[in-house]
Amino acid sequence: MCNNHDNKAQTINRRAAVRLGFNTLGAAGVAAMLPSMRSRGGLALAETSRADDHFLLQVMIPGGLDATSLFDARPLAMTAAGLQTNHFGAEPTTWTGTNGESCLATSAGQSLHNIRNDFSILNGVLMATTFDGHDQNTNYFVTGNPFGGEYFLPHLNNDVPNARPMPLDYIDTGFFGMASITNSSASAPLNSFSARNLAQRLTAVAPIPESSPVMNFIRARYMANANGGGKFSAASAELNRASRKAPELAVQLQGLEIDTSEEDRVRQSMNLAMQVFAARASRGALIQFFPGNNVQVDAHDPVSNARQPELANEVARAIQTVFAMLRETPFDATRSMLDVTTVLIGTEFSRTMRQLGLAIDASGTDHNPLTNTILIGGKGIRGGMVLGASDYATPEETLSRVHTTLDPARLKIMGRTFDFETMRSTTATPASFNPGQYLTMNSVANTIYDVFGVKTERHWLLERNGSRARVLTSLRA
Amino acid sequence: MTFLSDRNITEVRNVSIFHRTTTASILLAATLATACGSGNDGQIIGRKQTLELNNNGADPTGEDANREAARPLTSDTPINEGIANYRGYLAINALVMDRMIVEQPWFNIGYYLNGFSFSSGDDTVEGLPALLGHYEGNGLDSGFRNGKPNAINVVLYHLLMSSLAVDLASRCATGSPTPPPAPDRPGPMITLRPEFRAAIAPVCAWPETTAMSDEALLGLWLAVMKFDAPSTEFAAWKEFVRSEYSSRTAAESLPDMLLAILMNPHFLIQK
Numbered sequence: 001m002c003n004n005h006d007n008k009a010q011t012i013n014r015r016a017a018v019r020l021g022f023n024t025l026g027a028a029g030v031a032a033m034l035p036s037m038r039s040r041g042g043l044a045l046a047e048t049s050r051a052d053d054h055f056l057l058q059v060m061i062p063g064g065l066d067a068t069s070l071f072d073a074r075p076l077a078m079t080a081a082g083l084q085t086n087h088f089g090a091e092p093t094t095w096t097g098t099n100g101e102s103c104l105a106t107s108a109g110q111s112l113h114n115i116r117n118d119f120s121i122l123n124g125v126l127m128a129t130t131f132d133g134h135d136q137n138t139n140y141f142v143t144g145n146p147f148g149g150e151y152f153l154p155h156l157n158n159d160v161p162n163a164r165p166m167p168l169d170y171i172d173t174g175f176f177g178m179a180s181i182t183n184s185s186a187s188a189p190l191n192s193f194s195a196r197n198l199a200q201r202l203t204a205v206a207p208i209p210e211s212s213p214v215m216n217f218i219r220a221r222y223m224a225n226a227n228g229g230g231k232f233s234a235a236s237a238e239l240n241r242a243s244r245k246a247p248e249l250a251v252q253l254q255g256l257e258i259d260t261s262e263e264d265r266v267r268q269s270m271n272l273a274m275q276v277f278a279a280r281a282s283r284g285a286l287i288q289f290f291p292g293n294n295v296q297v298d299a300h301d302p303v304s305n306a307r308q309p310e311l312a313n314e315v316a317r318a319i320q321t322v323f324a325m326l327r328e329t330p331f332d333a334t335r336s337m338l339d340v341t342t343v344l345i346g347t348e349f350s351r352t353m354r355q356l357g358l359a360i361d362a363s364g365t366d367h368n369p370l371t372n373t374i375l376i377g378g379k380g381i382r383g384g385m386v387l388g389a390s391d392y393a394t395p396e397e398t399l400s401r402v403h404t405t406l407d408p409a410r411l412k413i414m415g416r417t418f419d420f421e422t423m424r425s426t427t428a429t430p431a432s433f434n435p436g437q438y439l440t441m442n443s444v445a446n447t448i449y450d451v452f453g454v455k456t457e458r459h460w461l462l463e464r465n466g467s468r469a470r471v472l473t474s475l476r477a
Numbered sequence: 478m479t480f481l482s483d484r485n486i487t488e489v490r491n492v493s494i495f496h497r498t499t500t501a502s503i504l505l506a507a508t509l510a511t512a513c514g515s516g517n518d519g520q521i522i523g524r525k526q527t528l529e530l531n532n533n534g535a536d537p538t539g540e541d542a543n544r545e546a547a548r549p550l551t552s553d554t555p556i557n558e559g560i561a562n563y564r565g566y567l568a569i570n571a572l573v574m575d576r577m578i579v580e581q582p583w584f585n586i587g588y589y590l591n592g593f594s595f596s597s598g599d600d601t602v603e604g605l606p607a608l609l610g611h612y613e614g615n616g617l618d619s620g621f622r623n624g625k626p627n628a629i630n631v632v633l634y635h636l637l638m639s640s641l642a643v644d645l646a647s648r649c650a651t652g653s654p655t656p657p658p659a660p661d662r663p664g665p666m667i668t669l670r671p672e673f674r675a676a677i678a679p680v681c682a683w684p685e686t687t688a689m690s691d692e693a694l695l696g697l698w699l700a701v702m703k704f705d706a707p708s709t710e711f712a713a714w715k716e717f718v719r720s721e722y723s724s725r726t727a728a729e730s731l732p733d734m735l736l737a738i739l740m741n742p743h744f745l746i747q748k
Contacts (some may be wrong), residue, residue: 167628185560185625194605201590201636208635213721214733218740221713225742231561236742238560238626245628246635253632 046278046332052163053331054379054452055277056156056284059322059345060141060174061315063290063297064134066365067350067373069312070109071095072123072390072413074353081395082360084353088309097121097386099474101424108312111320117384118323119343119377120475124388124415124425126440127349127369129406129433134298137348137369138179144442144460148180152445152460154187156452157283163453166283167249171276173269174288185238188282192268195275196258207250208243219243252279265289266318270325274337287322291315299351300364319345319375326378338378342451344444346374352411353392370406370414374444380451382477388439389416389425400429415439423474435462435469442469451476562624562747565610566602569745576701577645579668588666589640590633608633624747638739639732646731648674649681676700680734683727689719698738706743714738 046053068074068084073092078084092104095116103123128140136146143149154169169186190198209215222240226233256275262268266289273285291297291314296304322345326338350372351365358364371390377383390413391399403414416425418439430437442460449459450471459468564572566587574580587606602611610624623630648669669677677700679693687693698711714737722730738744 184623186627188608188627188629189623190608190629194608197590198605198633202632205636205640208632213717214737217714217717217721217737221710221737221741224709224713231559232742232746232748234559235561235563235626235746239631239742239745242626242628242631246631249628250632250635253629 045330046280049332049334050164050280052160053280053335053340054156054163055282055341056153056170056448056452057273057322057326057341057343057378058153058284058286059318059343060286060288061291061297061345061347062134062138062288063347064137064349064351064367065297065315065347065373066299066308066312067123067371067390068353068413069106069308070315070373071103071105071121071375071386072350072371072373073104073106073109074392074413075104075394078353078392078395079360082354083392083395085305085360085363085365087306087361095121095386098382098384099386099423101386101389103386103389106309106312108309108316111313111316115320115323118327118338119319119345119375119383120381120385120387122374122376122387122439122444122472123371124390124418124439125372125374125444126415126435126438127372129369132367132369134348134367135179137367140369141346141348141441142179143181144445148182150183151179151181152448153284153286154183155449155454155458157186159455159458160453161455166280167245167252168276168282170284170286171273171282172286173272174286190272190276192258192260192262192272195253195256195272196260198253199256199258202250202254207254208246210247215243249281252276252281255279264321266321267325270322274325274329277337277341278331289315289318291318297347300355300366302358302362302364305364323377341378342376342380342448343378344374344376344448346372348372350413353413354411356409356411366411368412370403370412372415372441374441376444376447376475380477381475385474387423387425387472387474388418390414391416398429401431402429402433406433420470420472423472436467439472440469443472446470447472447475560625562621563610563626563630563745564747565612565621565624566606567611568747569609572744573641576703577670577673579670581668584666586637586641589637605633609637626746634740634745639736642732642735642739645669645673645677645735646728648677649727649731673700677731680731681727683730684723684725688727689723691715694718697734701735701738702741702744705748706741710741710743714741 068086069088073088074084074086076086076091079086088106088108090107092106093110094102095105095109095113096102097120098117103121127137128146131137131140131146139148140146142151142153144152151170157163157165157169167186168188169184170188172187172189173191174189219240222236222243225236226240256272256279258272258275260268262271266287269285269287273287276282276285292304292307292311295307295311297311299305299308322343323338326341326343327336329337331337331340349367349369352368353365354360354363355366391397391403392410392413399410399414403412404410406412407414415438417428417430417437418425420443425439428437435442440462442462446459446469450473456468459471461467462469563569570586573586578584587604590605602609602613607613608623608630610630611622612619613622644667676696679690680688680697682688694715695711698714702710714734717737718730718734722734
């Protein structure tokens with residue numbers, strides 16, 4: 001723990017150094033003072049500061065990561081009672097948030113203690129409670145609808161009053177194809193290799209010009225063909241709009257300096273994401289992280305489940321990397337990347353405590369959309385807090401009728417009811433399900449909308465024709 | 478459940494394009510071109526009627542263009558709804574091979590995106606070409622990906638088409654069916670189809686009067702566009718090239734002339 005505090009102090013000093021250094025020495029001076037800040041990815045600083053410099057970095061861990069492996073652990077008594085698989089072999093310890101709420105963290109979770117103020121923990125987040133599939137819950141995670149729809153991220157770019165939209169809504173560094181997203185037209189599945197090749201090619205060949213006789217003619221044809229009511233005309237209109245953004249984007253992409261020799265996939269993706277942020281080419285970036293060498297996050301099999309500690313430690317290291325790179329990389333003369341980036345880290349759902357018919361130490365785990373753990377931090381977010389909790393904390397706990405209805409086999413933990421006035425979970429045991437009484441992904445999405453200033457009419461509804469999910473106001477920085 | 482974690486490919490593989498349409502001959506094109514006359518009277522030389530068009534090459538202001546572009550959408554309309562897709566990478570590649578370049582197993586137009594760009598034998602598209610629109614997935618997850626026009630795929634299409642146009646136009650300099658390699662790449666890459674060579678040959682005399690004739694220009698237009706666009710598109714293009722490049726050489730003019738056809742929405746977008 002002492003080391004953790006030392007690291008924290010170092011963190012604060014480095015971040016303060018970014019601000020102080022830029023104020024007194026300028027970018028070049030800080031680069032000399034903290035060489036690593038300029039060496040990672042060859043990142044070019046944003047030359048000017050703008051009020052709408054606000055980006056979203058979403059880190060997705062596909063497969064359904066077990067919430068109990070990090071910040072929503074269960075006591076060993078649950079394992080002794082034959083209820084919860086546990087391969088950590090040690091009692092989880094208490095993690096107390098700055099808001100007084102607490103949770104149990106495994107050793108993997110506790111390894112993030114040094115950066116505890118960089119993010120807040122949301123436990124007991126309900127996903128698509130009536131669907132167990134990866135696709136449906138991934139859809140729900142990003143669109144609020146198990147069948148897919150509009151991803152929240154493009155609205156951060158297009159529905160914020162007084163913010164100038166960036167050329168791209170988001171880049172997808174992992175070619176994220178699982179979700180059915182209907183508003184992805186201004187996104188780019190761009191990984192480091194593609195970005196490097198594109199930058200090289202745009203340097204070798206003159207990129208699309210702002211203005212030239214032939215380009216003006218081409219745009220005129222797009223405009224002329226937009227004069228109709230059909231899909232072709234709509235596409236021509238989009239071509240026209242896109243062709244006007246393209247020159248700026250080409251210059252931005254031309255300037256990317258991607259080091260593809262970086263073997264750490266997270267670092268590689270982070271380098272790319274931060275470069276497109278610094279170039280103001282994209283409002284967001286979606287990074288997929290696949291932990292484990294041949295270890296399945298989707299641990300249906302007992303072998304993968306037995307290796308969850310190894311996997312959770314890898315996830316924790318990736319989280320360290322994400323925040324460290326954001327913190328240590330300057331965005332402009334006065335701000336670090338973390339100062340301008342909101343970070344959302346999560347998976348599509350958690351996992352069951354065990355499988356039926358197998359010994360507790362030989363069991364895999366299945367899908368559990370009744371709870372999830374999401375980490376949120378960065379710009380606009382107050383870090384250090386713990387919000388929400390899940391039930392089945394002890395073998396003796398009496399479960400609500402809602403729980404036993406949704407989980408008759410009692411294999412799952414479920415998010416507890418949540419009081420949005422006090423921003424605390426409660427121990428109420430309702431008989432019927434009302435999503436407004438729970439912490440749901442809808443509230444997480446609306447909180448992100450809130451900190452970006454997205455129009456309220458865009459906020460996700462709790463259910464069809466229902467009210468809008470409430471914002472987690474205590475998370476506002 | 479298995480997740481694909483990486484699709485970075487480091488070598489160019491063969492292309493296998495299925496369902497090719499039969500190549501139309503330039504003779505047929507010339508015959509129809511004669512039937513269409515100059516094409517500036519609203520007659521249709523494509524297979525679809527479109528609305529009367531009135532902007533034949535003026536330099537539009539950004540404001541007008543943005544107003545125009547914003548028209549189809551309302552704040553409650555999903556961005557992708559009701560918008561046609563690009564033809565996509567494989568279809569555009571097939572058009573280029575059918576109409577302009579002799580198909581060779583080691584070449585596809587993704588080459589112009591710096592090599593990390595190919596389709597394998599099962600028609601999967603990876604790397605940068607995947608951003609140009611393609612079918613992907615299985616069962617309920619299948620669909621056309623990245624088909625909506627956006628800033629990045631316009632950057633890529635321009636990159637690809639401008640390079641292709643330079644290669645196609647370089648035939649004028651040598652008279653050879655195989656243009657010389659560009660300085661930044663090894664070896665000759667493409668061989669022009671005989672029909673395309675026949676169509677571009679008269680225009681190589683640009684700015685001679687014969688090269689600017691309706692017949693020569695329509696021959697080149699149809700060699701690339703075939704019958705995918707209305708006559709108004711040809712009329713606009715003809716007026717543009719005659720006015721803008723009347724005093725330029727073929728080397729200066731032809732790449733732009735070809736680029737203007739290759740970037741036309743009727744060439745790029747599904748109908």
